Amino acid sequence: FAAWLGLVPRQHSSGDRQVLMNMTKKGDKHLRTLFIHGARAVVRVATNNNDGHMNQWVNQLKERRGFNKTTVAVANKNARIIW
Structure with missing residues (x-):
């Protein structure tokens, strides 16, 4: 649900390397x-x-x-609680 809302980071992973980017906004x-x-x-x-x-x-x-990253983290947590 949180991923559907776009409240999770975009991932670009390859092999052992894992890169987390900005919110997906989807x-x-x-x-x-x-x-x-x-x-x-x-x-x-x-x-x-x-x-x-x-x-x-x-x-x-x-x-x-x-403040902003904390706000997105709280929104993500609330979405997961609601789901």
Whole structure:
């Protein structure tokens, strides 16, 4: 489901080499946009509130990867939970 929405990285693999690229952006653009907007709200709320496992995971990921990649990761996680 997450792959159908375009929330997973594009892969270009050959032999032992595995390269992960940007989001695939295939699938329903409107539904993907809704997932991204919902994920942005989750990331903003998690920034102000650090209790709970999900909030801690979001904050740690945001420190390592930045706001936009964290937003896509949360949207991907929400899509997998819904499926």
